[in-house]
Amino acid sequence: MLIVLFLKKNKPKIKIEFLFKQKLNKNQVIMPVTNHQNYSQGKLTLKEIRKKETKDGTGNIIKYLQAVFNYDHPINGSTIKGNPNFEICPVTTPIGFVKENYKLSSFSTFDITDPEVQDCIDIKERTQIKGWVKCDDNVELKMGIKNSVATSKAKIDVYNSPEDEGTVVSSVEENTVMQVENQNDEGTWLLVVTGGKEGFFSKVYNDVAKIIFDNRAACGLASLSKLEDIKGRMKAPIYWHRDKETGDFIEGKNPSAYLKHTYFSAQPARGDKPAMTERYADFKTPLTGDEKLSLDIMMNSALTFRPVVALTNVYIGAGKITPQFYVSSAVVTDIKKIEKVHQQQETLDKYSQDKELLERLRTQLAASKGFTEERKQEQENIEKSRSTPDSPVQEGTQQNLQDFLSGGPKKETVNLEPSNDDDDDIEIKGLPSL
Numbered sequence: 001m002l003i004v005l006f007l008k009k010n011k012p013k014i015k016i017e018f019l020f021k022q023k024l025n026k027n028q029v030i031m032p033v034t035n036h037q038n039y040s041q042g043k044l045t046l047k048e049i050r051k052k053e054t055k056d057g058t059g060n061i062i063k064y065l066q067a068v069f070n071y072d073h074p075i076n077g078s079t080i081k082g083n084p085n086f087e088i089c090p091v092t093t094p095i096g097f098v099k100e101n102y103k104l105s106s107f108s109t110f111d112i113t114d115p116e117v118q119d120c121i122d123i124k125e126r127t128q129i130k131g132w133v134k135c136d137d138n139v140e141l142k143m144g145i146k147n148s149v150a151t152s153k154a155k156i157d158v159y160n161s162p163e164d165e166g167t168v169v170s171s172v173e174e175n176t177v178m179q180v181e182n183q184n185d186e187g188t189w190l191l192v193v194t195g196g197k198e199g200f201f202s203k204v205y206n207d208v209a210k211i212i213f214d215n216r217a218a219c220g221l222a223s224l225s226k227l228e229d230i231k232g233r234m235k236a237p238i239y240w241h242r243d244k245e246t247g248d249f250i251e252g253k254n255p256s257a258y259l260k261h262t263y264f265s266a267q268p269a270r271g272d273k274p275a276m277t278e279r280y281a282d283f284k285t286p287l288t289g290d291e292k293l294s295l296d297i298m299m300n301s302a303l304t305f306r307p308v309v310a311l312t313n314v315y316i317g318a319g320k321i322t323p324q325f326y327v328s329s330a331v332v333t334d335i336k337k338i339e340k341v342h343q344q345q346e347t348l349d350k351y352s353q354d355k356e357l358l359e360r361l362r363t364q365l366a367a368s369k370g371f372t373e374e375r376k377q378e379q380e381n382i383e384k385s386r387s388t389p390d391s392p393v394q395e396g397t398q399q400n401l402q403d404f405l406s407g408g409p410k411k412e413t414v415n416l417e418p419s420n421d422d423d424d425d426i427e428i429k430g431l432p433s434l
Contacts, residue, residue, distance in 0.1 A: 032073035032082040033308055036089065036120045036200035043072040044084060044207040049218055050313075064317030065219060067212060071311075084311035085328065088200065089120035090304055091259070096338055097298045104263035104280055104295075109254045110238070120200045121238045126249055128196035129170045131158035132189045133178070141180070141190070148180040150190055162189030170195075201237045208314055208323055209234060219316050233321045243353075253349060259307070261327045281307075282329040293332060304334035 050066040071084040093106040110117045133139060133156055140151045154174050159166035162184040172178065178192035198206070209230045212219055216230070224230060241253040261281045269275040283293040283305065307330040315322040351357055 031085055032075060032080045033085045033087055034071065034073045035087045037116070038074065039086065039200050039203055040072075040074070041203050041207055044204065044211065045070050045072070046211050046215060049215070062317070064315060066313040067208075067215075067219065067316060068313050069208075069211070069311060084204075085308055086200070086204075086311075087306065087308050089114070089117045090306045090333065091257075092302065092304045092334075094302050094338070096300055096302060097261070097295075099263070099295065099299060102263065102265055104261040106259050106261065107256065108259045109256045112254050118199065121255060122197055122199040123202050123236075123238075123240070124196035124198050126196075126240065128193050129158055129172075130181075130193045131160055131169045131191070132162045132166065132184075133158055133172075133192055134164075135183070135188055135190050139190070150178045150180050150192055152176045152178070158192070158194075159189075162191075204311065205231070205234060205237065205323065208311075209321075212314070212316070212321060221316070230321065233319060235320070235322060237323070237325065241349075243350075250349075250353065259309075259327050260325065262310075281327050283332055284330075285332045285335075297335070300338065302336040302338045303332055305330040305332045 047068045047070045050068065051063070052066055053061050053063045056062055069084050070081050072079045072081055073085075089110065091108040091110055093108050095107055097104060097106045110121055112118060112121075133150065133152075135141060135150075138152060138154045138156050140153060142149050142151070152172050152174055156172060157168045158170045158172060160169050161167075172194055176194055178190075178194040180190050180192055182191040183189060209227060212221070213224070213227045213230045216222055216224055221230070238255045238257050240255045241250045242248060243250055263281070264276065264279040266278045267273075267276040278295070280295055283298055283303070284291070285293070307327040309325045310328050312324045312326050315324060
């Protein structure tokens with residue numbers, strides 16, 4: 001509720017604004033929230049810069065800063081200054097929530113085919129038009145030391161190659177300014193980049209970067225002389241999957257983010273402070289009304305929900321500038337069973353884009369059915385031969401085991417006795433007669 005008082009004193013009017021938060025009960029208040037599609041650049045303002053310190057694992061003191069912001073929320077034709085709370089596009093947590101000590105987070109994906117999602121998370125780099133335009137009377141070229149630009153004097157086409165027979169990929173209207181990246185050898189065609197749009201998160205980051213740049217001395221960043229230096233230290237809020245070799249965005253791969261959720265663990269009573277139960281972000285459905293989902297359901301279900309994120313502060317320290325977004329509440333629109341994802345899913349997705357590899361594997365898989373069946377038959381034949389009883393040993397062929405092992409000749413008994421002949425010759429079997 002906004003109350004405006006006009007006090008008269010010596011003619012001039014003094015306008016005093018009082019901001020009250022509408023009370024629901026003793027512990028709850030309604031905070032102003034702006035939908036991401038209604039975000040206005042320039043309405044984010046610096047509230048204060050806090051000096052903070054903490055200790056690392058070895059006990060060393062680490063000093064850092066927190067920049068805290070306000071946002072002018074447009075409500076019913078008026079403006080209410082409050083915390084930067086924004087309702088963003090729907091997101092999905094395919095593997096549920098993760099609770100770790102004092103943290104509650106979720107791996108979340110964005111359906112980039114949804115126009116509202118694009119409006120929320122898109123970046124200029126992904127949506128810019130890149131192609132070739134003919135350098136003729138319809139294009140005015142201005143050469144610079146570092147950057148060159150071309151301005152269209154009429155509506156012109158953008159081609160995928162520097163030739164009239166190329167494919168038209170887009171067109172630009174009159175007075176469109178295009179960044180020139182290159183030209184063909186004859187200078188008759190220009191490789192340009194133009195257009196592109198920035199989503200909600202990009203707009204917020206640009207505002208944060210500008211405010212910190214304007215207050216860089218107070219933020220301990222006086223050595224940074226360019227706005228791009230500030231942006232270079234800020235980690236992007238959304239992860240876009242790119243081809244590691246070309247750097248191009250992987251089509252069909254949804255962008256993702258690790259969302260942080262407001263969470264307070266249970267605390268025992270200490271001194272004058274009463275015991276506190278476990279508290280976490282309100283996740284509700286249109287069916288449950290004021291009853292929020294249990295943490296157990298959130299951790300063991302794949303949810304699709306529309307969250308409210310709060311820019312709690314911007315961390316400045318250790319050479320990093322990190323906007324801290326926390327989900328404070330959400331409306332759940334879908335609850336599903338968690339589907340197991342292969343631990344090499346990212347690698348599978350990468351190779352699924354290689355058409356030549358897929359065609360080769362398709363041929364090999366078809367052929368593998370044949371040689372797999374052959375191998376299976378060979379194994380069955382081997383097992384069958386092992387299960388067949390040994391053939392009986394023919395009489396007279398069994399060897400003396402001791403002779404076989406020793407490698408010596410077979411021993412035979414020799415009878416030495418006189419023959420019936422008159423002479424005294426002794427016949428020894430195996431020897432020639434003398």
